[in-house]
Amino acid sequence: MDPVADIDNDAARATFARYDLNGDGHISVEEFKRVMAEMGDPFVTGPVAEAVLAAKDANGDGVVTFEEFFAAAKKI
Ligand SMILES: [Ca+2]
């Protein structure tokens, strides 16, 4: 295992866990909106959060998995 990849993965898991409030392995729109609201970003409203999450939801099932959450980030 590449130790650098391990560190990245730990950070990624920690980031994902922050959004996955109920720990079921999926980020729902409601969870994403709540975390955004808690972070106090006045520019991220409900519709914006929905659009951001929908963009990450590759298979369109309404929730974002760990893989979906970081698939977009890897492409950049
Ligand atoms: Ca969840």
Ligand SMILES: [Ca+2]
């Ligand atoms: Ca999905």
